[in-house]
Amino acid sequence: MTMQTHINLAQIFSMDQKKRALFINSLSGFKSANLVGTCDQHGITNLAIISSLFHLGADPALVGMIIRPDSVPRDTLTNIKQQGVYTINHVNVDIWQQAHQTSARYLPEQSEFEQVGLTSEYLAEVNAPFVEQSLLKFAVNLAEIVPLNINNTILVIGAITDVLLPEQSIQSDGYIDIESLGTVAVSSLDSYHATLRLARLSYAKVDLPLRELAVDGLTR
Amino acid sequence: MTMQTHINLAQIFSMDQKKRALFINSLSGFKSANLVGTCDQHGITNLAIISSLFHLGADPALVGMIIRPDSVPRDTLTNIKQQGVYTINHVNVDIWQQAHQTSARYLPEQSEFEQVGLTSEYLAEVNAPFVEQSLLKFAVNLAEIVPLNINNTILVIGAITDVLLPEQSIQSDGYIDIESLGTVAVSSLDSYHATLRLARLSYAKVDLPLRELAVDGLTR
Numbered sequence: 001m002t003m004q005t006h007i008n009l010a011q012i013f014s015m016d017q018k019k020r021a022l023f024i025n026s027l028s029g030f031k032s033a034n035l036v037g038t039c040d041q042h043g044i045t046n047l048a049i050i051s052s053l054f055h056l057g058a059d060p061a062l063v064g065m066i067i068r069p070d071s072v073p074r075d076t077l078t079n080i081k082q083q084g085v086y087t088i089n090h091v092n093v094d095i096w097q098q099a100h101q102t103s104a105r106y107l108p109e110q111s112e113f114e115q116v117g118l119t120s121e122y123l124a125e126v127n128a129p130f131v132e133q134s135l136l137k138f139a140v141n142l143a144e145i146v147p148l149n150i151n152n153t154i155l156v157i158g159a160i161t162d163v164l165l166p167e168q169s170i171q172s173d174g175y176i177d178i179e180s181l182g183t184v185a186v187s188s189l190d191s192y193h194a195t196l197r198l199a200r201l202s203y204a205k206v207d208l209p210l211r212e213l214a215v216d217g218l219t220r
Numbered sequence: 221m222t223m224q225t226h227i228n229l230a231q232i233f234s235m236d237q238k239k240r241a242l243f244i245n246s247l248s249g250f251k252s253a254n255l256v257g258t259c260d261q262h263g264i265t266n267l268a269i270i271s272s273l274f275h276l277g278a279d280p281a282l283v284g285m286i287i288r289p290d291s292v293p294r295d296t297l298t299n300i301k302q303q304g305v306y307t308i309n310h311v312n313v314d315i316w317q318q319a320h321q322t323s324a325r326y327l328p329e330q331s332e333f334e335q336v337g338l339t340s341e342y343l344a345e346v347n348a349p350f351v352e353q354s355l356l357k358f359a360v361n362l363a364e365i366v367p368l369n370i371n372n373t374i375l376v377i378g379a380i381t382d383v384l385l386p387e388q389s390i391q392s393d394g395y396i397d398i399e400s401l402g403t404v405a406v407s408s409l410d411s412y413h414a415t416l417r418l419a420r421l422s423y424a425k426v427d428l429p430l431r432e433l434a435v436d437g438l439t440r
Contacts, residue, residue, distance in 0.1 A: 005387040006343070012281055012380070019394035022437075024278035026396035027358055027380065029310055030405035030415065031275070032249030054274050055251070056286060057371040058244040061232055064286075066276060090249055096418060097430055104424040115426075123226070138247055143370060150364050150377055151277040157370055160232070160247065167225040174239035175408050176246035184418065185250035185405045188395050191420045191435075195250065195405060195413035198316060203410070204324040206335075210317055213410075217242075 022188050030185040033091035033192065035099055036065070037120070037129040038079035040108075045120055045129045047112035048076045049099045051186045053088060061160040063088065063140060066153050075108050080156060084142045085127050089134035092182035096192045098133075123162055130164065135181040138163040173217040175200070180215075242408050250405040250413065253311035255319055256285070257340070257349040258299035260328075265340055265349045267332035268296045269319045271406045273308060281380040283308065283360060286373050295328050300376060304362045305347050309354035312402035316412045318353075343382055350384065355401040358383040393437040395420070400435075 015023060031051040038046045056062040067077050080086050091099040098116040106115050113120050113129065120129035126139040140158035147154055169177045185193045199212035199220070214220045235243060251271040258266045276282040287297050300306050311319040318336040326335050333340050333349065340349035346359040360378035367374055389397045405413045419432035419440065434440045 003387060004384050005390075007383040007385070009381050012383070015394060017279065020281070021278045022394035023390070023396060024281045024380065025275050026394075026398055027281075027308075027356070027383065028273050028275040028283055029252030029254055029398065029403055030250050031252065034249055052274060053248050054272060054286070055245050055248040056368070057373060058241045059237065060371065061240070061244045061247075062371060063248055066274070066284075088247075093418065097421065100421045101424050101430055104426045106426060136247070146366070146368070148276070148366070148377070151280065151282060153277060155375070157368070160244065161229050163227040163232070163247065164224050165227070167223060170225075170243070174235060174242035174246075175411065176243060178246055178249065178407050179411075179413060183249055185413075185415060187398050187415075190423070190433075190437075191395065191399075192418040193399060193405075193415035194418060195407075195415055198313065198404065198412040198414060200411045201317065201320045204321050206324045206326060210321055215411075217410075 026188040030187055030193065033096070033099065033184050033186045035089040035091060035102065035131050035134065036076050037087035037089060037131060038076055038083065039128055040075070040079050041082060044109060045111045045113050046075045046079055047102050047118065047131065049091065049102050056157060062143065062157055063160060064155055064157050067156055068153050077154065077156070080142055081145070083127055085139060086142070086158065087126065087128045087130045087137055087139050089131040089137040090178065090181065090183045092135055093184055093194055094182060095133045096184050100190070100192070126162060136165045136169070136176065136178060136183065171216050175215070175217055177215050246408040250407055253316070253319065253404050253406045253412065255309040255311060255322065255351050255354065256296050257307035257309060257351060258296055258303065259348055260295070260299050261302060264329060265331045265333050266295045266299055267322050267338065267351065269311065269322050276377060282363065282377055283380060284375055284377050287376055288373050297374070297376070300362055303347055305359060306362070306378065307346065307348045307350045307357055307359050309351035309357040310398065310401065310403045312355055313404060313414055314402060315353045316404050320410070320412070346382060356385045356389070356396065356398060356403065391436050395435070395437055397435050
């Protein structure tokens, strides 16, 4: 048995800012790691790592992300508002360090692509850069900006349009094997993790035992 | 080189509902796996797995989660509104199957704790059950409910109050080693993953190379 400790609100409050940031950011569990690609009206590209992207709905296909207007990805938000389109690119085990480096405070006229050594890639119909080295990426049209007054953050909601990925990662039931693409997870602010699948599980029913399923959702 | 395929909006639209759900839910990347613990006015406990919990802010300490009013965790939302408090409990490698089973459609008068074989645990000051078998858990006061009209989901924002976890998982800089607690990640709707830390990384600066750090944030 490991001893359980109880951290109360007063103790959270008394932590210094950096310590509290690392501690509280750990609590929600593992997070997605994505690069947001945008460009400005002059075609200067921007790339920012975010760990706040989340699934919002499948029909219509929507993703949300939280942006802090007073923190680093200011260019990202400006570009999204101006151009109305952005790309989301999975961070994988080959580019996690370059992805992290995009969080340095480069100047607006500097492209993070060049600065960190990633390559931009385009679809004719999408006015935003994809990351060539990312194996799963998609374009998103800005759908709604929801200010969250409780802490002055902004919820950016986007509609998924075009998805680029290796055909063989898509299983027959629609599941995408993102582990096979080397997609990483993040914990807290700065820790990156590869993953090891335990199993897929059957749809839970009240009177049936669960079955473990292989990645194809069918066998085991 | 793996061949990249392009799935456009028309193709997404033409997928049947189940396939689209698995496909779109894969796109955001790895998600957190948490159990939400609540109770109703009669003290009947409820437990629901969610993969939509996300960090919203560290000061004040806030988490958000997306709830779909027309899907399974209806009791959860009702209880949160009534009692104003809930618990968040990390799903770990020892309880991932029981956690998944909470998504079966049990009756309101059935407690998922009993049905799936997990144990409730209480703090005197918190009117909601924790999961004994979870190694990192915290209490949350309902702070705000934000209806997202774009797809009729609800963003539930809560303020973190009390955190329970093993003391040795907290590093001196505040980072919590959730991998050492067996916390799992989810992909799409039904795939569970253990993790393997690549490294922590130093704060990114424009003119400095990144350094890989050990779990304590100091050495390597």
